[in-house]
Amino acid sequence: MDKFKALYLEDDPSMQSLVMKILPENIEVSQAHNMSGALDLLNRNTFHIILVDLRLEGESGFEFLESLKDREFPFIPSIIIITASENEADEVRSHKLNVFEFIRKPLRPEAFKSQMEKYINRFRTGHNHVVKRVGPFVIDESKMEVKLTFDHTEEPILLTLKEYKLLLKLVNNPKKTYTREELLKEVWNISSDVQSRTIDMHISSLRKKLGAVGDTISSIRGVGYSFNLDKIS
Structure with a gap:
């Protein structure tokens, strides 16, 4: 990750020009x-951060944020709102959508630049060489990659974001049994058990991709799922 990549959604050319001048080089x-232009860019690129204006001509930035909830990102981009809104309800709603920062216009150039530099440095130091080895699993949290070791070789496993987050949640807490409701809340950020079938479908897909070690994800009848290396024969 030599280059830190940002997507900036803003329909005011003068504001775009100002932010571009302020952002670190x-x-x-x-x-x-x-919104359609931003989604097109997301389909073709990986971004580490997304800057969004809430008030777009004929559209709402919240529509865009809502559309991101179920997207499968190679990295999980942080979202920063830059808006003229003084409405506290907008800020509350933004944070419920996992927005990292809520910044009000007019921007204070030096403070904003310093804030962005601090964020980039924190991102790089916090996501550098974070590799977890658990049994045959090699999980690189900086790249969100999972590999399995077989006969001293490492084989990459291609997972969706939700599958990756499910596996990481289970691996980080071996032998702890998670209910479907807990996994829905912690991975999907929803509390309803109406969609609990979603968990079963993703677990089934994850087990297939893990092949011979898929049994490390145990099903606890009537309760949920756990991770147990003892299942490896």
């Missing part, structure tokens, strides 16, 4: 003027 920024 080591950020590679892709700009979008509307």
Whole structure:
């Protein structure tokens, strides 16, 4: 990750120009003027951070944020709101959508630049060489990659974001049994048990991808799932 990449959704050219001048030079920024343009860029690129204006012409930034909830990102991008809204309800709603920062206009250039530099440095130091080895599992948290070791070789396993987050949650707490409701809340950020079938489908897919070690994910009848290396024969 030599280049830190940002997506900036803003329909005011003067505001876009200002932010582009303020942002640190080591950020590679892709700009979008509307929601469809931003989604198109997301389909073709990996971003580490997304900057969003809430009030777009004919659209709402919240529509865009809602559309991100079920996307499968190679990295989980942090979201920063830059808005003229003074409405406290907008800020509360943003945080419920896992927004990292809520910044009000007008921007204070030096403070904003310093804030972004601090975030980039924290991201790089916090996501550098974070490799977890658990049994045959090799999990690189900086790249969100999972590999399995077989006969001293490492084989990459291609997982969706939700499968990765499920596996990491289980691996980080071996032998702890998670209910479907807990996994829905912690991985999907929803509390309803109406969609608990979603968990079963993702676990089934994850087990298939893990092949010979898929049994490390145990099903506890009527309760939920746990991770147990004792299942490896």
